[in-house]
Amino acid sequence: EAQVTQNPRYLITVTGKKLTVTCSQNMNHEYMSWYRQDPGLGLRQIYYSMNVEVTDKGDVPEGYKVSRKEKRNFPLILESPSPNQTSLYFCASKRTDTQYFGPGTRLTVL
Amino acid sequence: KQEVTQIPAALSVPEGENLVLNCSFTDSAIYNLQWFRQDPGKGLTSLLLIQSSQREQTSGRLNASLDKSSGRSTLYIAASQPGDSATYLCAVGSYSSASKIIFGSGTRLSIRP
Numbered sequence: 001e002a003q004v005t006q007n008p009r010y011l012i013t014v015t016g017k018k019l020t021v022t023c024s025q026n027m028n029h030e031y032m033s034w035y036r037q038d039p040g041l042g043l044r045q046i047y048y049s050m051n052v053e054v055t056d057k058g059d060v061p062e063g064y065k066v067s068r069k070e071k072r073n074f075p076l077i078l079e080s081p082s083p084n085q086t087s088l089y090f091c092a093s094k095r096t097d098t099q100y101f102g103p104g105t106r107l108t109v110l
Numbered sequence: 111k112q113e114v115t116q117i118p119a120a121l122s123v124p125e126g127e128n129l130v131l132n133c134s135f136t137d138s139a140i141y142n143l144q145w146f147r148q149d150p151g152k153g154l155t156s157l158l159l160i161q162s163s164q165r166e167q168t169s170g171r172l173n174a175s176l177d178k179s180s181g182r183s184t185l186y187i188a189a190s191q192p193g194d195s196a197t198y199l200c201a202v203g204s205y206s207s208a209s210k211i212i213f214g215s216g217t218r219l220s221i222r223p
Contacts, residue, residue, distance in 0.1 A: 042199065042216060043199065043201075043213040044213070058210060090154065098156050098159050101146075101153035101154040103152065104152070
């Protein structure tokens, strides 16, 4: 089944403790992207990647890092999480124009 | 900077009605516009994608239109059903960078049986 998977689905952590949210797609898509969704603000793009080893900032990249060492994986790294990064995170991929989204990761930073 | 607005934020209609959801954007130089559906606690599902050269797209009971000159898109849902209850989001890909996607904050639709 063609899909985008994210892990973990739920995470509660404390300020300053490094974490990684993984994203994987099995559709051989070149483009992948991370978003965060907050009430009243909609989805905002954090980072995107056009292909392996090619990444670029979206609208809200501060406090996040990404890497794209393989086509299928696009992990989101929070080196020192803060409470304002509490949010619902989505990973997405696409080949042409239609984006396919993962199920989301709900992150709480205490 | 592109801004995407969806009004109203919430809408409740009785089952069977035809309805229109609105999306407006400030920069008409768009690459494409996509409508998504989001169910509570779930990810987004793509409904319709309109390229900048197109005026509308249809899928079943859904019809999306695009008017770049006025910075507007509408999603028309015919004969609404309770199963259509969800949040609907529009997203714009800019012409300068189709990889940068700007989302509206969504319209939460409730269909009353």
